[in-house]
Amino acid sequence: MNAVAAPTSGDLDTRAQIHDLVIRFYREIAFDDLLGPVFTEVAEVDWSIHIPRLIDYWCRVLLGRAGYQGQILAAHREVHAVERFRKEYFDRWYLLFVQTVDQGWSGPVTERAKTHAARIAGSLARRLLDLEWHVPSNDL
Numbered sequence: 001m002n003a004v005a006a007p008t009s010g011d012l013d014t015r016a017q018i019h020d021l022v023i024r025f026y027r028e029i030a031f032d033d034l035l036g037p038v039f040t041e042v043a044e045v046d047w048s049i050h051i052p053r054l055i056d057y058w059c060r061v062l063l064g065r066a067g068y069q070g071q072i073l074a075a076h077r078e079v080h081a082v083e084r085f086r087k088e089y090f091d092r093w094y095l096l097f098v099q100t101v102d103q104g105w106s107g108p109v110t111e112r113a114k115t116h117a118a119r120i121a122g123s124l125a126r127r128l129l130d131l132e133w134h135v136p137s138n139d140l
Contacts, residue, residue: 010106010107013107029096032092034088038083056068085124
């Protein structure tokens, strides 16, 4: 893990807060030994396009704002076709997300973000791997 960010007061209830979360979280992803290569080498993510799209996605989910245009399952299927996802990818993604969120925010919207992240991981694991994924109990 990279340097721990100082906690931010407040909830994930503004676009600015969500922007900060997405930047912090995907910085962790990019430098993660397990997930970094999936994003950079397999998916070949263009962060300049991906980050704004993710901010729009989380603003839609958490704030009910329009703006996100994308298909999560289709995008992940494309990557999965290049290199098969593994259960540990979903575990690691979720644990990094929760850790990043907990280091910076708290409140009801923050809790909804963590719940939604678990739903994303579960849905993708089920649809891509035919696997019933459960929130991992161990820490990073």
